[in-house]
Amino acid sequence: MAGKPIKCRAAVAWEAGKPLSIETIEVAPPKSKEVRVKIEATGVCHTDLHMKNGVDPGVTAAKANFPCILGHEGAGVVESVGNEVTKVKPGDHVIPLWLPECGECPTCRRPDSNICSQLSDSQARGVMPDGTTRFSCKGKQIHHFMGTSTFSEYTVLPDIAVVKVNPKAAMTDICLIGCGFTTGYGAAANSAKVKPGSTTAVWGLGGVGLSAIVGCKDSGASRIIGIDLNPDKFEKAKHFGCTECLNPADFDRPIEEVLHEMTGGGVDFTFECIGNVKTMRSAFEASHPVWGVTMIVGVATADDQLVFPPYKLLLGRTLKGSFFGGYKSNVGIPQLVDSYLEGRLPVAELITHTMAFEEINKAFDLMIEGKSIRSVVKFN
Structure with a gap:
């Protein structure tokens, strides 16, 4: 499907305070310096709950622009890449980065900072860097969230917002390294x-x-x-x-x-x-x-x-x-995944519930009721 739109499942937040709706959406192919990723598993984080309810947590690059596809704690496989992408290739296992690392902005160049400013404006507006979205549903454009939108079976990200990780790692576990565990x-x-x-x-x-x-x-x-x-x-x-x-x-x-x-x-x-x-x-x-x-x-x-x-x-x-735990994404995330593979990080033990993607609203209910530590939803 490289170069063509893909129809897939996604949990769409049509408006604040309502349950997510499982929809069939269309995901456009990646443009230059963009990557399309097939998400295998995604954690459900408290920040997603804030945004689902329309609450601004005060983080510049984390605003919900409805309708949108939430999710920022995922893991998946690169499906296709746009022009000028050299960081990853189709088939690579990756973790989407809500906190990217361009390596070029003033904050990235500081050794004591992990805050990349390259995508903060587009993330806040719920769009890709060119000001448009790659999601559509029922004739409407759907906003991105935190530059990741992992509550979709396929998502499109800037190439600086993905990092390649060891393919031996279980995606149902390492998706948590995309946010909660690392933080x-x-x-x-x-x-x-x-x-x-x-x-x-x-x-x-x-x-x-x-x-x-x-x-x-x-x-x-x-x-x-x-x-x-x-x-x-x-x-x-x-x-x-x-x-x-x-x-x-x-x-x-x-x-x-x-x-x-x-x-x-x-x-x-x-x-x-x-x-x-x-x-x-x-x-x-x-x-x-x-x-x-x-x-x-x-x-x-x-x-x-x-x-x-x-x-x-x-x-x-x-x-x-x-x-994000003070980690620079390009180096810190692969290192944490390797430590997990070596048995030194109990990432999997944080997961109290694993469920099918269609049950994603149940994951929010468990969080609200205080019955879960982390829920992970799987697409397959």
Whole structure:
């Protein structure tokens, strides 16, 4: 089908707040410097839920322009490529990149940055770099989402928004490396650079939080404290590396005060993996006032404001963010896939539910009900 449109299944978000609709869509062939990918599996992430409900999480390149095809945590095989594509070829196994790496923009050229600015404008508008879309359904143009749209059996991406990975890796597992696992694990192991013997605390024991726990454990943390209002998650968190778990509802005082007492003055590294400004403040307050490092990993909404007294920074606290685990995509993603293949990363253990693509709305229900860590939907 190279060079021709393809008809396939996709989950279309026609409007905010409604279930996704399984439709037959038409996917145009890739243009110059574009790649068409057959998606084999895709995770369902909380960011997709935000967008499905029409909530702007405050990330420039992550806006839902309805109608659209959501999804940004996938893995698949290159079906065809447009002119001037040298990075990948048909048959290559790839992970779509919602955070691309062009290697040429000012931020890409900085060794200490993983934020590529090349596609931020087109991603925000839900189109390809030339301002058009490659999806159509029932005579209407359908917007792209985060430059990836992995809730479609076939999708088209700029060539800088895919990365080739080892074909031995199971796509039902490594799709999570396209977002959730990398975001959490990298926040601890790559961005924060957790030190051996340190104390750590993680707010939110979902897929990203559990991945951050793995990052803390692999970095040699001596104490990893998991914090969540849902005690049903504690057993899983301890399996991933938590030394203890706390439910803030069990205490009659702020959890940050409890943590200061438990750690003798404050936690060395704290991670907020929820996207709530109240828990961000709590994580910050729980860090040691002199050398504590707080990583903001969760994404709050565009209207939220994080407020705290500036003097709390004066003694040496650090407050910083981590986007996609701080990894440059072209090198970091293949390395993580290889580590998974070597049995060093428990990516598959994050998956609590696997289902057919037609059941994708069930994956959102499980997320809302707090019954899943990560759901993966398969096209075949």
